[in-house]
Amino acid sequence: MSTDKNLIGAAGEHLVLSRLLEQGVLASQAPRGTRKADILVNPLDGGRPILIQVKATIDKGARLKWHMKEKHEGIIEKDLYYCFVALSKENSSVYIVPAKQVAKVVQASYQAWLTKPGAKGQAHNESEMRWISSEYPFDVPGIKNGWMDKFLENWDLLIN
Secondary structure, three states: OOOOHHHHHHHHHHHHHHHHHHOOOOEEEOOOOOOOOOEEEOOOOOOOOEEEEEEEEEOOOOOOEEEEEHHHHHOOOOOEEEEEEEEOOOOOEEEEEEHHHHHHHHHHHHHHHHHOOOOOOOOOOOOOEEEEEOOOOOOEOOEOOOOOHHHEOOOHHHHO
16 A cells, blocks of 8 residues: 555654654744745744755665755755655654755756666656655765765754
8 A cells, every 4th residue: 555645745744843843943834835845943042944845755674765856956045954754663764954955966966867877878868856865876976875864863953
């Protein structure tokens, strides 16, 4: 039985929201359809508000990856973070990554994929679709496998 993608997304958003509230961070779901943000964070100390976009996938024990689009290559706002959620029945995890870093990796990995021959040696066609992962099955210049490890459950990026 496959899980509805909307339910996976909602589960990811609720998990991130729950983790933020556990840490005493004032956070709420953004109204549906809000551009760029699924969760709004308003620091109680008067600091600048933070926007969070949540991307969720189910952890099936293989290499984790999250689907992105071409537009994500140009989203670099300082107040925007992505929470990449790997849902698991036993131990779900969240990677908190600044938008500027996401844009860099999405762009670099896509360019590397474009230059890599396909399974039958053919050139890849241009596409709006992208994906982001901690580990790529091909070399991505400037991006080392495991690059996301330092962002795993690193809530300090949002709190401090």
